[in-house]
Amino acid sequence: MTHQRPADSRTVHVEGLARVEGEGSLLVEVRDGMVETVELEIFEPPRFFEAFLQGRRHTEPPDITARICGICPVAYQTSSCLAIEDACGVSVTDQITALRRLLYCGEWIQSHALHIHFLHAPDFFGCQDAVELAGLDLAAVQRGLEIKKVGNHLMEAVGGRAVHPVNVRVGGFYRAPSREELGALVEPLRRALDASLASAQWVAGFEFPEIEIEYQFVSLRHPDYYPIESGRIVSSGGLDVDAKGISDLVVEDHVARSNALHARLGGKDMYLTGPLSRYALNYGQLSPLARETAVAAGLGEVCNNPFKSITVRAVELVYACEEALRIIEAYEPPDPPAVAVPGRAGIGHGASEAPRGLLFHSYELDSDGLILSARIVPPTSQNLLCMEDDLRRVAQANLSMPDEELGWLCEQTVRNYDPCISCATHFLDVTVDRR
Amino acid sequence: MLVAGLGNEYRSDDGAGPAVAAYVSQRMSKVVSKVISEPLDLIGAWDDVDLAVIVDATRSGSQPGTVQIVDLGGAEDVGALGGPTSSHGMDLPRVLRLARAMGHPPRRVVVVGIEGENFVDGVGLSPAVELAVTEAGDLVLQVIDEANSCA
Numbered sequence: 001m002t003h004q005r006p007a008d009s010r011t012v013h014v015e016g017l018a019r020v021e022g023e024g025s026l027l028v029e030v031r032d033g034m035v036e037t038v039e040l041e042i043f044e045p046p047r048f049f050e051a052f053l054q055g056r057r058h059t060e061p062p063d064i065t066a067r068i069c070g071i072c073p074v075a076y077q078t079s080s081c082l083a084i085e086d087a088c089g090v091s092v093t094d095q096i097t098a099l100r101r102l103l104y105c106g107e108w109i110q111s112h113a114l115h116i117h118f119l120h121a122p123d124f125f126g127c128q129d130a131v132e133l134a135g136l137d138l139a140a141v142q143r144g145l146e147i148k149k150v151g152n153h154l155m156e157a158v159g160g161r162a163v164h165p166v167n168v169r170v171g172g173f174y175r176a177p178s179r180e181e182l183g184a185l186v187e188p189l190r191r192a193l194d195a196s197l198a199s200a201q202w203v204a205g206f207e208f209p210e211i212e213i214e215y216q217f218v219s220l221r222h223p224d225y226y227p228i229e230s231g232r233i234v235s236s237g238g239l240d241v242d243a244k245g246i247s248d249l250v251v252e253d254h255v256a257r258s259n260a261l262h263a264r265l266g267g268k269d270m271y272l273t274g275p276l277s278r279y280a281l282n283y284g285q286l287s288p289l290a291r292e293t294a295v296a297a298g299l300g301e302v303c304n305n306p307f308k309s310i311t312v313r314a315v316e317l318v319y320a321c322e323e324a325l326r327i328i329e330a331y332e333p334p335d336p337p338a339v340a341v342p343g344r345a346g347i348g349h350g351a352s353e354a355p356r357g358l359l360f361h362s363y364e365l366d367s368d369g370l371i372l373s374a375r376i377v378p379p380t381s382q383n384l385l386c387m388e389d390d391l392r393r394v395a396q397a398n399l400s401m402p403d404e405e406l407g408w409l410c411e412q413t414v415r416n417y418d419p420c421i422s423c424a425t426h427f428l429d430v431t432v433d434r435r
Numbered sequence: 436m437l438v439a440g441l442g443n444e445y446r447s448d449d450g451a452g453p454a455v456a457a458y459v460s461q462r463m464s465k466v467v468s469k470v471i472s473e474p475l476d477l478i479g480a481w482d483d484v485d486l487a488v489i490v491d492a493t494r495s496g497s498q499p500g501t502v503q504i505v506d507l508g509g510a511e512d513v514g515a516l517g518g519p520t521s522s523h524g525m526d527l528p529r530v531l532r533l534a535r536a537m538g539h540p541p542r543r544v545v546v547v548g549i550e551g552e553n554f555v556d557g558v559g560l561s562p563a564v565e566l567a568v569t570e571a572g573d574l575v576l577q578v579i580d581e582a583n584s585c586a
Contacts, residue, residue: 048557067445071473118475129529134536142537149479164472 028395029433035396038388050374058084058343058369062168074107075354077168078229082350083361084170090341095334096172098327101229103158105324109151111355112317115418116199117144120310123412124206140202143195150192154324157181172338182328193321197293200314204297212304215386216269217277220353226285226319227278229352234281243349247362250377263382270385273357275312276303290319306390306416343369354379356418380419387417437481438468438575441491448492448551448564455490458572466579474530482539486582488575492551499552500563502571507544545578547571
């Protein structure tokens with residue numbers, strides 16, 4: 001909703017940032033024609049979960065943390081498993097890692113298909129939501145839904161459920177799907193791949209606001225693959241550390257106005273996680289088809305326009321479908337489906353790439369395997385400072401816009417991040433105050 | 436026929452819908468009873484079904500535990516349902532409209548709501564909501580029985 005005030009004290013007040021996961025608020029203050037303040041107000045459920053996990057058994061985080069978010073439960077499960085296994089000094093087999101990656105592909109397909117077609121694309125058509133978009137381009141919405149359904153089926157086959165998978169455990173899985181079960185997904189995945197290629201072509205034709213931002217990109221990097229479920233953490237500034245390293249480096253400051261912590265590298269530098277970072281730091285690890293798709297969509301090897309994150313997501317969607325097919329083709333059911341992970345005293349760290357960016361967990365266990373402390377740093381919290389900085393730049397460059405239009409552009413700027421607000425915030429109320 | 440419990444049991448009273456879905460599932464195994472965290476996942480699950488009963492937590496200002504029922508019939512007008520009340524990615528009214536736009540809406544939609552009290556992160560329903568699960572569940576069973584007897 002938009003309200004207007006007199007010119008000397010103008011306020012754009014958008015009651016709800018639609019199409020983000022949850023609720024929250026944003027204030028933009030303009031003084032004498034300059035954007036003076038940009039503040040995101042955040043409430044952060046992971047902080048509750050960190051306290052909730054204390055005293056729990058070391059086997060429980062995958063099930064408990066998966067409930068932080070209905071959109072990226074596999075990310076929470078994977079990062080928590082990696083951290084607990086690290087604390088207990090256990091490594092899983094290559095087959096288990098491949099199955100984790102396959103499950104994670106399901107989540108990327110689900111999440112990216114949802115965001116591209118239902119949450120983000122409507123912005124580029126001036127539509128309020130996917131319902132309006134369906135009136136303009138029903139085929140695109142149907143295509144998005146079909147792709148998402150394939151992601152759901154993959155999640156069900158490997159994780160036991162499409163939302164909040166129940167088959168994941170510390171050390172692996174409760175049950176490994178058979179080759180036949182996964183083989184049934186090959187044809188749907190091929191169709192999803194074709195549909196994803198069509199969607200990449202579709203989004204490449206959108207009209208994007210012109211803005212280029214020199215981010216400090218941070219993402220996982222894997223020696224063999226585009227990063228999803230594991231890897232070291234690298235940055236465009238030369239960082240190259242393991243999960244413990246990033247946990248040590250990232251300092252989170254509490255800001256009085258917000259329930260969320262603001263993450264900085266080394267306590268000073270803001271940084272970006274998510275598709276733009278993964279893409280820029282791992283372009284060479286994309287499959288040939290994904291790279292061709294990127295080139296055809298007009299992307300270079302690095303993308304600095306946050307509004308084009310929808311295009312990068314479409315490229316990643318192509319990659320995730322292909323990667324799922326590759327894993328299924330080579331699949332050997334892990335036997336046993338999980339390795340034993342006896343609890344012991346220790347500290348462990350784990351990081352993986354949620355669809356919207358880097359997610360890392362740290363746990364300290366006592367000698368009985370009970371959790372003494374937990375730390376969960378979700379991607380949306382890590383991106384908060386970049387979001388505010390983007391908003392400052394976008395608002396400043398577009399102050400001539402009427403309030404309603406500027407409010408819309410601010411919402412779109414936030415949606416570029418596909419913020420998982422149930423992970424990082426309740427997101428509502430965009431206010432632009434001009435004096 | 437589909438009974439869908441919308442919500443997240445780790446968001447306190449937002450778990451009311453899943454609790455009612457479990458209640459119905461224990462008493463009427465022939466009915467497809469699902470827990471759905473994200474309303475968009477109703478598309479596909481409810482395509483062209485004769486009856487979809489959606490159970491969700493409400494925040495209408497009523498007394499916590501108040502059970503309400505809205506029969507939307509063919510879901511021609513869902514504007515009165517309002518916007519999202521939790522962290523679901525796409526709210527129920529939009530998903531209903533989307534189902535119609537895509538040409539496969541359920542033939543009849545009944546929404547059963549339980550007024551929640553507490554939606555903070557955490558497990559467990561408020562006492563008033565916990566008590567209302569039986570009432571809401573029995574109401575769902577009654578709706579199904581009546582639909583079956585009319586069929």
